[in-house]
Amino acid sequence: MNFFEHQAAARRRSRQLMWMLAGAVACIIALVDMGVLLVAGFSGVLSWRVLVLTSLAALATMAVAALWRLSSLREGGASIALGMGAEEVDAAPVDSARRRLRNVVEEIAIASGVPMPRLFVLSSEDGINAFAAGYAPTDAAITVTAGAMRQLNRDELQGVIAHEFSHILNGDMRLNVRMIGLLFGITVLAECGRKALHVVRGRGRSGLGLAVLAALALLVAGSVGLFFAKLIKAAISRQREFLADASAVQFTRQTSGLAGALKKIAGLPTGSRLSHAQGAEEVSHMLFGEGLDGLDWFATHPPLLARIRMLEPGFREGGLRALRERWGQVSPDGLAEDLALGLAPDTVGLPAASSQVLLQPSQVVTQVARPALHELAQAAGLRQAIDPQLHALVVQPQAVQAVILALLLDGAPERRAAQQALIAQRLGAPVAGQAVRVHRVWGQALHPVLRLPLVSLGFPALRQHTPEDLQVFSATVDALIHDQGGMTTFTYCLGWLVRVQLREARRPRMVRQHGALALSAVRAECVLLLATLAHAGHEDPIQAQRAFRAGAQALFTGAAPPYRPPSAGLHALDGAWPRLDELAPAGKQQLVAALVRAIGQDGRMAVEEAELLRVVCAILHCPLPPQLPSPIA
Structure with a gap:
């Protein structure tokens, strides 16, 4: 899938989550009502008004709890990292492992065309793990364990970070944060039941028998909420992790780094477990690897061997046994492996100012949020x-x-x-x-x-x-x-x-994750953008008209609209940007292809024009990798 297809899939996953949550809430309320019927049977008092009020009270409790938890996450990704006890990586780290981590994250941020995320480390965790959190790329935070920094070589670390960037770009990250709040809402009744049972237990005053019964009913209903929360996390997360692995390979164009990281998780005693981080259960669906032990059918990640085989089909379980034996004797050292394998990045030069970039609209659409290996270099x-x-x-x-x-x-x-x-x-x-x-x-x-x-x-x-x-x-x-x-x-x-x-x-x-407008709804804004860029990029009116026509014919069926240079100049676009950003993913895909044709009607662009295209796409939340002549000399 390309970026736009991933965005559309994220919308489908959001709807899927809502339906799952609605079903879980209905089951929980039904159990609460059954508890009320049980208590009413013992007390001899039964009224439909009591059932209605109880149902509304349970629904309100879950809704308020979910809203409160979401409100506590309003600061975005950094608040989740700090809440787990992570510490932020300095802008200029002295420690070589942290400096390498920051360099890798900076490179992938530049290659993917998104803002550099804030970077955190769980310094007390020896397991290999990481996660990305936030509502949008502009408030994203990536957190990595000390074990990942210490034990992964540069290629493996790059594979893990690329996996997390895929969550940022594909819309998974926002869904992950919302899941924390929404799932907290359906599990809060279990905590209410535990506290109510603690208050009434052991007291012998008259009438407390019914209170104990009510607390037990609440605890049972809440436990069902916990069951559904784990089930929903597993259902949403497993397939998404396979997709993120595939996206990470698209980022780095090599499988050995990501597969090597997964092998180290499978072969080392510490694996990917989080032993000291606060709230690890809440963020388990966001992690690179399984962070907690538990039943396989509640697992938030596919089996490690299955993930490795997706990257290396010929890999067998015997290979893992050999790796466990080797690492049991000598634990891997990522920095030492870098030196042995020569994994320091090569220095490359910049193109001449007059260089031309050869671009094809379909190739550019594929490149959105998907840098190739040479683009990472x-x-x-x-x-x-x-x-x-x-x-x-x-x-x-x-x-x-x-x-x-x-x-x-x-x-x-x-x-x-x-x-x-x-x-x-x-x-x-x-x-x-x-x-x-x-x-x-x-x-x-x-x-x-x-x-x-x-x-x-x-x-x-x-x-x-x-x-x-x-x-x-x-x-x-x-x-x-x-x-x-x-x-x-x-x-x-x-x-x-x-x-x-x-x-x-x-x-x-x-921040809206993705719009839903059709191209027909923003036709005027599309025409204005094409006309403005054609006018700005060509001093010759005839060439500008040709550029506009090339873009318009790629975007609209039938007769192309007439070319009219905007009388207000660049500022005519001020009101168009928000509307254009509301386009559905499929519409943005068509618009990006049309922009390529308009700016480079002959299939070639100056580097300056290619950078203009990148900025326009970034405003529309379709990040492009740097468009440079390839290879760079």
């Missing part, structure tokens, strides 16, 4: 190509705002001075001055393909600002891109992307 090269001093600035909360604003500054000194005054008025003179200094040192020299990765790497630091600070910063970005002056198409779109990401970071629970 390119991403490692892009990360290394960023000046270390600039990298050190963009990952610092106190400097990241200035770095991003520097990307939006005008090259003309008089325009830049006006922009500096605007920034100083809103964010203060120190931020404005630093933005100008960054632009002076790196702004003109920064290669076009490094601008998006730079914004991506700075996002975790940016999210550490308060919501109030982010709102002011977002307003400043908005003022810059709407300031009358020399704003280019790229800087306008980059500014809009930053605005979208900041809005989602401030209110992650409100």
Whole structure:
């Protein structure tokens, strides 16, 4: 499946979860009502009003509990990681294992075209495990155990991280977080029954016999809720883990890394178990490997041997026995394996500014959120190509705002001075001055393909600002891109992307996972986007008209709409972006293919045009890998 098909599948899984939950709630309420009938039979009092009130009370208790738990997760992925006792990885780790982990995550973030997630480590866990949590890519957090960092080599760690990125991109992560809250709701009655039984047990006062009976009935109904919660987690999670393994292979284009990680889980005594993390049961469906021991039919993950055989069909159980014997004598050391296998990433160069990218619309659609192996190597090269001093600035909360604003500054000194005054008025003179200094040192020299990765790497630091600070910063970005002056198409779109990401970071629970509008419902907005990009990319009106027609013919059946350059320029798109983002996955797939045809009507694009395409796709939540000439020399 490609990205758009995964998005559609995520919608189906969400509906499936809702139906399962509705069935579980109905069964629990029926059991509560049976308990009421039992108690009423002993007391001699039976009324249909009592049954109705009891049913409503049980339903309200479950609903309130679910809403409370979801509210406690409103901060997104980081709150789940911190709640389990994880610690955040520094932006510039001194420890070599943590530095390697951060490098791998940065590379995959750059390759997949999404913001760098926050990164956490469960330092007291020796098992090999990981999970991604959050409502959207803009508030994602990846947590890895110390055992995974220590025992996996670079390829294996890359396979595990790619698996977690697939959950981020495929829409699984949001469903996982919602499952925590919703499943808490259907298990809360068990806790209520236990507490009620604890209160009334052992007391001999008159009438407490009925109270004990009622508490037992509540406990039984709640235990059924626990049963359904485990069953739902197993049903939803198992197939999704197979898909995430397949997606991870699509990311890395090699199976040995992911298969090696699974073999180490199967062959080491600690496996993937979480022994010390708080709330491991709640997040069991989110983990890379089975985190808890239990019955096979409640398992949230497929059997390890089945997962390994999907990657390596010829692998047999005897191979696991040999690995267990070897690792029983000497435990694996991931960093030592890196040295022995020569797994350090190669340095690659950047393309010339005049390079052309050969693109086919169908290939670009396949690439959305699915970088190839050479693109992962390119991403490692892009990360290394960023000046270390600039990298050190963009990952610092106190400097990241200035770095991003520097990307939006005008090259003309008089325009830049006006922009500096605007920034100083809103964010203060120190931020404005630093933005100008960054632009002076790196702004003109920064290669076009490094601008998006730079914004991506700075996002975790940016999210550490308060919501109030982010709102002011977002307003400043908005003022810059709407300031009358020399704003280019790229800087306008980059500014809009930053605005979208900041809005989602401030209110992650409100982010829509996918839209449902048909192309016919946003025809006017599609025409406007195609016309704006064709006009911005071609000085010759005839060439612009040809580019527009190429995109429109790919998107609409019948006669293509007439080409009319937008009278309001780039800002005509301000009202179109939200509507376009509401497109259903299939519609976005068609729109991306049409954009490729419009921007590169001859099948080739300049690197700058390819980067513009990437920014536009990112605004529409269809992240593209860097589009560079291949191979890179």
